[in-house]
Amino acid sequence: MQISKLTFFAGLLFFSAAAIAQEKPLPLDPAVRTGKLANGFSYYIRHNAEPKKRVVFYLANKVGSVLESEDQRGLAHFMEHMSFNGTKHFPKNELVNYLQKSGVRFGADLNAYTSFDETVYQLPLPTDNPELLQKGIAIMRDWAQEATLDPVEINKERGVVLEEKRLGKGAQERMRTKYWPLILNNSRYAERIPIGTDEVLNNFKPETIRRFYHDWYRPDLQALIVVGDVDIDQMEQTIKTQFGNLKNPANEKARAKYTVALAGTNQFISLTDKEVTSTTIEVLFKRPMMPLRTASEYRNSIIRELYNQMLSERYAELSRQANPPFVSGGAGIGSFIGGLDNFDVSLVARPGQLEKGFKAVWRETERVKRFGFTSTELDRAKQSYLNNMDAALKEKNKTNSDNYVQEYLAYFLKGTAAPGIQQEYEMVRKDLPGIALNEVNRLSGEYFTQVNRDILLMAPEKDKNSLPDEATVNSWIKTVADEKLGPYKDEVSTEPLIAVQPLSGKVTSTIKDDKLGTTLLTLSNGVKVLLKPTGYKDNEVLFTAFAPGGTSLYPDSDYQSAANAAGIIPSFGAGNFNPTQLDKFLSGKQLVVRPYISERMQGVSGAATLKDLETALELLYTYYTSPRKDTELFQGILARSKASLQNRANEPGSVFKDTISAVLGKYNIRRTGPTLAKLDQISLDRSFAIYKERFGDASGLVFTFVGSFDVEQLQPLLEKYIGSLPASGHHTPAKDLNINIPVGxxxxxxxxxxxxxxxxxxxxxxxxxxxxxxxxxxxxxxxxxxxxxxxxxxxxxxxxxxxxxxxxxxxxxxxxxxxxxxxxxxxxxxxxxxxxxxxxxxxxxxxxxxxxxxxxxxxxxxxxxxxxxxxxxxxxxxxxxxxxxxxxxxxxxxxxxxxxxxxxxxxxxxxxxxxxxxxxxxxxxxxxxxxxx
Incomplete structure (x- = not known):
C-alpha cells in the first residue's frame, strides 16, 4: 500500500518521512509464541482448536525463483518437487506413502508452492496420534535441510515438472511471455518465471540443483509455523531441539532483495492470438509499495479499502445499465510485484465496441478524480468495513487454523503486520470515524498519474488489423479528460424492501431428533424446515431449500428460458428495489441469498450473520413473492452474454468441454454447450412466467438451516418469512428426461x-x-x-x-x-x-x-x-x-x-x-x- 503523503486524523496532521521511520511496528498477535534460534531459524506457534485435534505445519522459505542463476531457471520449483521424492528419514516416495497410510491426502492436504520470492510447504496432521505428530515434525526438519536429491529421482521428476509446465501452455502463456518483460520493466522478475525453461529442466545436472539447495535452504531464511490443537510449551521445546542444529552454509550468499525499478516512462503493447476469446485492455499505474507494519500504515490501508469498495460499487452500477458499454470493467488499487503497488483499470470489450467500452471505464475514473466520492458513499463504505470487522471479531474463537497461518506467513515473508483481530478491531473503531472524504478522494490524484503507466491490449488474431495503436488510445484518454462531466449522483431509495409485511404462518408440528441434534418444523403452509444448531462458528447461519420440479417440467422449446430464469429475474432486484437500490440497501450487511433452478428442483441457498439473518429471510421472501421484470436490463444481460460467447470456439478447452457434454448427453439440446442461437431462445416473458411458477408456490419446499442460532429465537422469523409463502398444497414431481450417458x-x-x-x-x-x-x-x-x-x-x-x-x-x-x-x-x-x-x-x-x-x-x-x-x-x-x-x-x-x-x-x-x-x-x-x- 502506498500514497504520496501519509495523512492521519481527518488529514489535519502530516508526518515527515523521518517521523514515520521512527514509528514502532505493530506488535505481533500476543496469542502467538514466536522466537528465533541462534542459527536464525524462526518459529511461530499458536494454540487453536478449530478444528479440534488437528494441527497445521507450514515451513516457509524466503527462497524463490528470483534467486536462481541462469543455469538454475526452474530449479526453485523443481526443488519443491524433490522434497517429496526422498529425504533423510523418508527415502524415495516413502514420505507420501507414509502420510497416505496416516490419512493425509497428497495434493489436498500435503502440498507446497513456489513463487518468485518464497517456497512454502504445508502439512496438516491429527494431534491424537503422538507418533504421527513426531513424524510430522521430522518431515518438516527433513524439508528444511535433508532432501537427498537422488539423481535417479531427479531424472524421474523431470517429466512430471515438464508436464506441469505443459498444463500452463496456451494463449495466455504465449502472450504473457511477451508483455511480462514490458510491465516488469525487464527486471529479474521478468526473467525468472517459477516454472522455468525447458532447456534447464531437461538438461540440468544434479550438482546444479544441489548448489541451489545448499545456498538457499538454510535456517536464517526459514520459519516453521505451527497452528493447532497442540501444547505450546512442548512444541516450542521440540522445535528448539529439532531445528537448533540446522547449519547455515560457510561463506553464505547474501539474500538479495529484488525489485521492479520504475523508469518514469509510459509503455504500450498490443498482442493478438488465434485462441483468445475476447478483446481486453488494461492500464496499470505503478508506484512503490508501502509496507503494512505500523499503525499509521494500517490506517492508510483502511483508506485504500474504502476507496476500492466505493469505486467497485460505481462500476457495478455501470454494468447494470440497460445497455452496458462492456462485458466487464473496473478499476482499483492493489499490490503488484517486486515492491510495487498499482492502480489497475481494466476492460473486457463487447465485439466492435472497444473505444466505447474503454471510454466508459475511463470516464468513471476521471469522474472520481475530478469530483471524488460523496459523503453518503463513504458512510456506506465505512459501515460495511465496520460490519466486516464486527463479524470477524465475533468469530475470533472459531477461526480456522489455516487463516492464522496465512497471517503469520505474510508476517515472516513480507513483514506485513499481524497484530490479531482484537487489536485490528480496536484500530478500526478508533480510526474509521476520523477518516475524512478528502483523504479518500486524494488517492485518485496520487495513483492516477501521468508516468509509469503501461497499456496492455490483447485481442483475437482476426481483429489484429482493427486494433488501435498507442496514439489512438492516448487520444481516447484525452477525449475523456476534455469532456464536461457531472458529479456522481448517489440515489438511495427510502422505501422498505417489502411493500406489505407478510402475514406470519404458524408451526403446526415439531419433531426433535436428540441423537442428530435436529428439529424438524412443519409450517402452516406445509413447508418443512430442518434446523441443526451448532457451535462450529459463533456468527454463521447457512441455509438451503429445494422443491421438486425444475427445468424437467418444461419442453425443449422453453428450456433456455427455464434454465436461465433464476439467474436473470433476481438480477432485476427484488421487492421495491431495482438492482442498484437493492445493492445499496444491502451494503454493509453480511448476507447472501441465491435462488436456483436445476433440472429436477428449484429453491434457494444463502448465508448470513445472526445480525443480518432477518434481512436475509426478508430478501428470500421477496425473491419468492415479489420478483421484478425489466425489459431494458434483460436486453443488457443478453448483450453481455452474447459478447462473452462471440469467440468461444477459439479456445481449445471450451471446445473440448462442450464436446464432452454433448457426447455424454447424447447431443441432447439440454446438454450441448452454450451458443448465440441458444441465447436468442431466451424469452423474458417466458422466463418471468416460469420463475413465478417455480417460486410462486412453496408447496413441497424443504429448508435446512445449520449454524449458530437458537431454535426458539429463530422460529418467529421462520413463521413470518417462510410460513407466509403462498402454497397450494400441490406440487408436480420432476420428470425423467431419459438423458443418460450412451451405452456401448x-x-x-x-x-x-x-x-x-x-x-x-x-x-x-x-x-x-x-x-x-x-x-x-x-x-x-x-x-x-x-x-x-x-x-x-x-x-x-x-x-x-x-x-x-x-x-x-x-x-x-x-x-x-x-x-x-x-x-x-x-x-x-x-x-x-x-x-x-x-x-x-x-x-x-x-x-x-x-x-x-x-x-x-x-x-x-x-x-x-x-x-x-x-x-x-x-x-x-x-x-x-x-x-x-x-x-x-x-x-x-x-x-x-x-x-x-x-x-x-x-x-x-x-x-x-x-x-x-x-x-x-x-x-x-x-x-x-x-x-x-
Missing part, C-alpha cells in the same frame, strides 16, 4: 489448439445399486485407482502431473453411476498412458487392490470425515442431500462400519461391475497439427 463404446478425438498438449477423459457408466454401503465401496474403488495412477502415470512413467479419478452416483431419476479418469499429457504419450490406465484397471479386476492401498483410503476417509464434519457447510450439504434423495438422515451412523467392511475382494468385485468396459467412452483433445499426421 465411443471414442472421439477433438483437434483444437496449437500447443503440444493433450487432455484425456475416460468414462464408464451404468446402473448402480444405490445404498450407503455401495457408495462407500465405489469411492474406495475410485481412491485405489487414483493411488495406482499417481504411482504409475506420474511417479513411474513421468507422463502426467496430476491424474484424477472422479465418481458420481445418483438415485434420481435413475440409480446410476459415472466413473471418470482424467489427465493432461504430451500428445505423443496419449495412447501409452491410456493403455497404462486400462492396464491398472485390468489389474484391479483380476487381482484387486493391495491391502495397503485400501488402508490408505480408509485412513484418509476417516480423517477427512473427522475434520469436515466439524463445519456447518458439511452438515448443510449432508442433511440437504439426504433430504432431497429421501435418504435416512442417520446414514452417517453406519459410516465407520461401512468403511471397515470394504476389503480388497469387495473392491475387486466392484471393479468388475463398474469398470467392465461395455459402456466406455474415450475422449481426447489433441493439437490441430496432429490431425494431419
Amino acid at each position: 463404446k465411443i471414442e472421439k478425438i477433438v483437434y483444437k489448439g496449437t500447443e503440444p498438449k493433450a487432455s484425456v477423459q475416460l468414462y464408464w457408466s451404468g446402473n448402480f445399486t444405490y445404498n450407503t454401503a455401495e457408495k462407500v465401496t465405489i469411492d474406495a474403488l475410485r481412491e485405489c485407482l487414483e493411488i495406482r495412477l499417481l504411482e504409475r502415470l506420474r511417479e513411474g512413467e513421468s507422463g502426467v502431473y496430476s491424474p484424477g479419478v472422479l465418481v458420481q452416483t445418483s438415485k434420481y431419476p435413475k440409480k446410476r453411476y459415472t466413473f471418470e479418469v482424467q489427465f493432461g499429457c504430451g500428445p505423443h504419450n496419449v495412447n501409452k498412458l491410456i493403455a497404462s490406465t486400462l492396464d491398472e484397471i485390468s489389474k484391479l479386476k483380476t487381482q484387486g487392490p493391495s491391502q495397503m492401498n485400501v488402508d490408505k483410503w480408509r485412513a484418509e476417509s476417516i480423517r477427512a470425515r473427522e475434520s469436515e464434519s466439524q463445519t456447518n457447510r458439511w452438515w448443510l450439504s449432508y442433511l440437504n442431500g439426504q433430504e432431497s434423495n429421501s435418504d435416512d438422515l442417520h446414514a452417517l451412523d453406519t459410516y465407520q462400519s461401512d468403511l471397515q467392511k470394504v476389503t480388497p475382494e469387495r473392491i475387486k468385485a466392484a471393479a468388475n461391475m463398474y469398470l467392465g468396459g461395455e459402456n466406455y467412452i474415450q475422449l481426447v483433445l489433441l493439437p490441430e497439427n496432429q490431425a494431419k499426421s
